[in-house]
Amino acid sequence: MMNPNQVLWEKGDFTRLAETMRESGAALVARLNITKGLKVLDVGCGDGTTAIPAAKSGAQVVGVDIARNLVEAGNRRAQSEGLTNCTFQQGDATDLSELKDQTFDLVISIFGAMFALKPLEVAKELVRVTRPGGRIVMGNWIPGDPTLVAQILRISSSYTPPPPEGFISPMLWGVENQVIERFEQAGIPKENIAFERATYTFQAPFPPDEFLARFKNYYGPTMNAFEAAAKNGKEQELQRELEELFASQNQSNTGNSTSIPATYLQVTVHR
Template identity: 40%
Template sequence: MQTQTLAPTQQNSSTAPSDTPVAPDLGGIKAKQKATWESGDFGEIARSIENFAEQFMKRQPLRPGARVLDVACGTGNLAVIAAKKGCLVQGIDIASNLIMQARHRAAAEGLSILFEEGDAEALPYRDASFDLVVSMFGVMFTPQPAKIAAELRRVTRPGGQIALANWTPEGFIGKMFGVFKAHLPPPPAGVPSPMEWGMEPVVQTRLRQGFTNVRFTREVACMRYPFPPAETVEYFRKYYGPTLKAFESLPATRQEALRKDLVELQTRYNIAVDPGTTEVAAEYLEVTATRV
């Protein structure tokens, strides 16, 4: 039987080189992120971190009349604090149910805050619209770091400031991500780890264009829960979208293995004196920068 040899150009047209970068399916990734954050009830989780939202915002320039944007705002922890200081505040998040909760929360407290559903990587605001742009454990989860950095720069006025709070790889949340990584399939190719936003050299590079006076401070957030470690894991499994979805993606036997490792982690880092409670010290990187 005679065989046919394809010309190099024909071979290349049918098979891509193995080292060619694979473009991530951004539409699919963002749809999955939206479904993840809309699952569970992040509002319950948000109430447990209000204490260090207050600490974070105390360090920001919240003068009356300042225009403030809370990116990936969730149920509005940062936005509410800024509005109570007399700022003119807007918030945006990908999850429609969290935006609804944020609106109800603002209305209940008599605050005028404009919350809207939207993509942090395509902010629906004009250039130089805000004096201060903040995000707490929010923009770190966007899939395109260069894009979100450009958007933060675009909507901040010259001389204005951005302030971000990002979990660090070395901290408790970084270790928890490590547990998930050991049990779950790898993330889509081309999407960097959210934990890179907690690495100073990486963030310095991402903010090198359009920002000056980039500063880093490592802070510790004390996360307290009125139940023991095993119940703390179940609390996150019920209310925290990423944890809920992680368990749902696994068969029953592997769910139990994941649960066991998470309980062990919570137990190992629990600093609470009362055996019926859980308290862990979670490190985050506070990033501030001034728009050129």
Template identity: 40%
Template sequence: MAGNAPDIQTIKERMRKTWMAGDFGEIAKFIQHHADDFISDLNIKPGIRLLDVACGTGNLAIPAARAGASVTGIDIADNLIEQARTRARTEGLDIHFEVDDAESLAQPDAAFDVVVSMYGAMFAPRPERAAAEMVRVCRPGGTIAMANWMPETFIGDMFKLIGRHAPPPEGVPSPALWGDPATVRQRLSEGISELNTKPVTVIFQYPFSVPEVVEFHRIFFGPIERAWARLADDERESLRRDLEAHWNHNNEATDGSTRVKAQYLLVVATRTAS
């Protein structure tokens, strides 16, 4: 990176702190149904070896283990891994969770039948490396499946809104590029024999008002919590107003609650058989 751009280790440490900020476990509760549907559609068979990359608190790993898969989950944030372990213990599920980096996985080559990531690996600062690692650890003929927020949709626009108030590190591509089919095909061009993509609509449903939703995310969603901490008081209120306007514009509820549609790109790739 040129000029005064931070080095990759500095970027990664910032990223780790971002996802450890707030409490993503609270956010995850409201999108668990996204993960349940994602795993159900993959038709997971008992005994398959599955890796959940950037697993967070286990939203994909938990239903995959319930379906009988042998599951490993990795994430860069220690506190999220601890929450995932607690969830697995509570359900009596034998899932191996560990702190690891999506760009340099500690897993051996071809170790998994299925590699998944939902709203996770898309945030790796060097997407080509994350893509190569997912391919490497997937067995020949195995499946790589991702759910990536799309640009020019509700979440993609929210990323841009936050970035206008608190710009991301120089040189890091937008995570929402993982939601662009052409970009995905470029990043997953090596070692892949088949790749299919399609947009999927999901619902954010909160039993409280838009201002309360924005405050909920300010407290618990790491990227907003960290952006908020960087801003002066007047800048914080500007960010709050813009976030409330964004949620209000997309809110379909009329009863004081909040219901917003968002779109992710479903990516399903097959590793080339050898």
């Protein structure tokens, strides 16, 4: 039976959203002080929004994602950029057994590993593959945050059936005491974990209604929400709610472009 997380992220085509994330992905990587030859692992890498800028900084980069279509897209991007120091492979953040212990100087996961199904296993695996003295950097959406992605996920969940028993919300990766508890169980003392609120801006050369269409047609959680809403005769209600959200959050000064900032929790763990 296929991993339900794999089903979710292979359902759509996240590359269509990732196109709006390139600028902020590169800016985030630039803040990580990546130097030539650094060994970097990007977990839940998608098609390389952070992995490719890291490779352009001179790092030796491995990207891991659960979705086969995104791994293929990432390898195509790396090849087209002539980046022989960046490879993508399929894998699950809860089980990185194909990667050796203490291999990487920097392990990053930006809105990726937070969606894996077993958070304690995720923390243990991220720590295991990081060398002593290395860093883990996560970017995680924050529950209840008023900005875009947290609100999309909140609205979407209100139209979908309740999750199965034992399901742990991915949004708990945006709660500091939950993050501390998980990494402590993976052997990291609390004082080695730091937090900051940061902003990720989605930029698109088209209006908010077209940006919403990309979420509707290509983003697994939103696709599921629209399917469930249609069965209950609530598709138009969901559409209106999301249209209002996207329009209200757009900060672009022109009618034919979109610029929407979203707040996230940046977690830095020192191994």
